[in-house]
Amino acid sequence: xxxxxxxxxxxxxxxxxxxxxxxxxxxxxxxxxxxxxxxxxxxxxxxxxxxxxxxxxxxxxxxxxxxxxxxxxxxxxxxxxxxxxxxxxxxxxxxxxxxxxxxxxxxxxxxxxxxxxxxxxxxxxxxxxxxxxxxxxxxxxxxxxxxxxxxxxxxxxxxxxxxxxxxxxxxxxxxxxxxxxxxxxxxxxxxxxxxxxxxxxxxxxxxxxxxxxxxxxxxxxxxxxxxxxxxxxxxxxxxxxxxxxxxxxxxxxxxxxxxxxxxxxxxxxxxxxxxxxxxxxxxxxxxxxxxxxxxxxxxxxxxxxxxxxxxxxxxxxxxxxxxxxxxxxxxxxxxxxxxxxxxxxxxxxxxxxxxxxxxxxxxxxxxxxxxxxxxxxxxxxxxxxxxxxxxxxxxxxxxxxxxxxxxxxxxxxxxxxxxxxxxxxxxxxxxxxxxxxxxxxxxxxxxxxxxxxxxxxxxxxxxxxxxxxxxxxxxxxxxxxxxxxxxxxxxxxxxxxxxxxxxxxxxxxxx
Amino acid sequence: xxxxxxxxxxxxxxxxxxxxxxxxxxxxxxxxxxxxxxxxxxxxxxxxxxxxxxxxxxxxxxxxxxxxxxxxxxxxxxxxxxxxxxxxxxxxxxxxxxxxxxxxxxxxxxxxxxxxxx
Numbered sequence: 343x344x345x346x347x348x349x350x351x352x353x354x355x356x357x358x359x360x361x362x363x364x365x366x367x368x369x370x371x372x373x374x375x376x377x378x379x380x381x382x383x384x385x386x387x388x389x390x391x392x393x394x395x396x397x398x399x400x401x402x403x404x405x406x407x408x409x410x411x412x413x414x415x416x417x418x419x420x421x422x423x424x425x426x427x428x429x430x431x432x433x434x435x436x437x438x439x440x441x442x443x444x445x446x447x448x449x450x451x452x453x454x455x456x457x458x459x460x461x462x463x464x465x466x467x468x469x470x471x472x473x474x475x476x477x478x479x480x481x482x483x484x485x486x487x488x489x490x491x492x493x494x495x496x497x498x499x500x501x502x503x504x505x506x507x508x509x510x511x512x513x514x515x516x517x518x519x520x521x522x523x524x525x526x527x528x529x530x531x532x533x534x535x536x537x538x539x540x541x542x543x544x545x546x547x548x549x550x551x552x553x554x555x556x557x558x559x560x561x562x563x564x565x566x567x568x569x570x571x572x573x574x575x576x577x578x579x580x581x582x583x584x585x586x587x588x589x590x591x592x593x594x595x596x597x598x599x600x601x602x603x604x605x606x607x608x609x610x611x612x613x614x615x616x617x618x619x620x621x622x623x624x625x626x627x628x629x630x631x632x633x634x635x636x637x638x639x640x641x642x643x644x645x646x647x648x649x650x651x652x653x654x655x656x657x658x659x660x661x662x663x664x665x666x667x668x669x670x671x672x673x674x675x676x677x678x679x680x681x682x683x684x685x686x687x688x689x690x691x692x693x694x695x696x697x698x699x700x701x702x703x704x705x706x707x708x709x710x711x712x713x714x715x716x717x718x719x720x721x722x723x724x725x726x727x728x729x730x731x732x733x734x735x736x737x738x739x740x741x742x743x744x745x746x747x748x749x750x751x752x753x754x755x756x757x758x759x760x761x762x763x764x765x766x767x768x769x770x771x772x773x774x775x776x777x778x779x780x781x782x783x784x785x786x787x788x789x790x791x792x793x794x795x796x797x798x799x800x801x802x803x804x805x806x807x808x809x810x811x812x813x814x815x816x817x818x819x820x821x822x823x824x825x826x827x828x829x830x831x832x833x834x835x836x837x838x839x840x841x842x843x844x845x846x847x848x849x850x851x852x853x
Numbered sequence: 854x855x856x857x858x859x860x861x862x863x864x865x866x867x868x869x870x871x872x873x874x875x876x877x878x879x880x881x882x883x884x885x886x887x888x889x890x891x892x893x894x895x896x897x898x899x900x901x902x903x904x905x906x907x908x909x910x911x912x913x914x915x916x917x918x919x920x921x922x923x924x925x926x927x928x929x930x931x932x933x934x935x936x937x938x939x940x941x942x943x944x945x946x947x948x949x950x951x952x953x954x955x956x957x958x959x960x961x962x963x964x965x966x967x968x969x970x971x
Contacts, residue, residue, distance in 0.1 A: 371918050371970050
């Protein structure tokens with residue numbers, strides 16, 4: 343009897359693999375058997391496909407259908423295989439052209455009435471299909487815009503299984519239906535908050551620009567109401583637009599999280615601010631069965647902001663150490679390893695102690711010294727060591743508020759221009775190396791012949807190292823920040839002043 | 854007799870005629886024992902065939918074959934063993950078949966035959 347095959351895409355993390363869907367009809371009592379390591383949602387596809395096919399006016403064969411998903415060793419999740427399964431079955435029954443079905447990649451979930459539902463993760467799936475050498479993909483009407491973002495792909499949007507069958511040559515009359523669309527999110531491109539809203543805190547504003555220019559991680563300590571959250575929320579606004587590859591990755595991540603991507607790729611860096619009760623799985627990703635990206639992965643190419651950082655579980659914070667080093671999150675399961683990008687810029691904010699008032703000029707701290715010491719010690723040394731800029735933020739005084747009314751303040755657009763110029767200066771200097779940002783450059787290179795600074799320039803830094811005020815790793819981090827400051831100021835290499843400023847940004851907290 | 858039983862009887866009659874026309878010798882109809890009933894027992898070329906006949910007046914609630922469940926087939930298999938126990942001559946080979954009959958009023962019945970379904 344009949345046999346037909348088509349293709350679908352299985353996602354593991356952000357990487358997709360092509361899955362061959364084969365359907366065979368045998369002379370047996372009616373039934374559908376689905377084999378090839380499907381999960382629960384996918385096993386239920388047989389029921390959806392049977393109902394959808396019947397209600398679309400092209401019922402499945404009355405004989406037994408065996409559907410195989412190959413490669414069988416690859417775990418397959420979710421409902422995105424429905425369309426491929428339905429068309430393979432119809433192809434095997436010669437209701438549609440088996441040859442036509444075999445040439446197209448099908449992704450989509452079926453509703454019982456035969457309409458197609460938009461499927462999460464469409465963008466990474468279509469990217470995978472394109473990379474694996476396919477040029478035609480059939481998707482639900484609600485996903486057409488998202489799928490069309492992939493260059494060089496012919497996208498066929500269909501509202502129902504009936505439309506899909508007609509496209510593949512079924513002799514049916516088209517019946518117009520209301521396509522199922524993704525819920526429209528109210529303005530995903532909301533206005534980024536502007537730097538001009540910040541009063542006082544000139545130090546912090548400068549530090550933010552340095553962080554944006556060099557891609558440095560930032561830790562801010564200050565009493566409640568000092569504006570730490572406000573500062574952090576303005577960092578994405580200082581970052582340059584995402585390049586083509588990064589925007590594809592950020593958009594894919596958004597698609598994978600089940601949110602609509604819209605008509606255009608996302609070009610602004612994302613900001614993720616998980617609550618301090620977040621678990622390690624929520625932070626780096628995980629979940630039973632399907633592996634979902636966590637906040638750190640969603641913040642890739644943008645900013646991961648951890649407010650009240652000492653309140654996070656220490657295991658959660660330390661789970662970030664590996665992605666901070668490698669830029670990749672790998673989640674291991676017995677049957678698969680999922681990789682997510684994690685090139686985020688980490689911004690942490692903390693109160694100086696449990697009551698929050700320690701070091702504030704206007705109020706007294708009520709914490710005993712031991713609890714004060716313990717509070718910031720919750721952020722582990724190894725994590726803190728990876729953070730280049732450590733900053734003290736103070737409350738705004740009434741005088742600053744009055745002054746602010748008269749002095750012109752820096753707006754984000756202007757600051758971003760400076761950052762873009764600094765980044766291109768760094769990229770030009772680092773051309774021919776594998777790095778493009780100051781924060782990526784390893785210490786030996788900075789101290790090597792390409793970038794070595796004069797003895798006299800680094801005198802203050804050398805003294806700090808001698809006295810044990812900073813470690814060797816800290817020394818390298820100060821050098822990196824110094825280079826970022828020089829780039830931002832438009833000078834070819836850091837001088838005494840830039841090194842001093844970088845040292846202050848490193849040691850500002852403990853002094 | 855209830856309408857559905859009448860329909861079932863008609864369907865079995867159609868199936869028996871169909872099998873006879875196809876060269877089968879119908880050995881037994883509605884053979885009963887303590888465990889249940891076999892609709893048709895037929896014989897062809899030394900092979901004994903136990904047939905489950907399912908009759909419907911339309912396909913609005915699914916094709917007749919869809920109503921033949923795994924549990925029903927398992928019972929038929931047990932009944933087949935019981936039939937063999939009491940038979941004068943032990944059959945050499947046995948087979949379980951299914952026949953679907955769709956009897957729409959005023960239309961010639963449609964018969965479908967699946968052999969070796971269990």
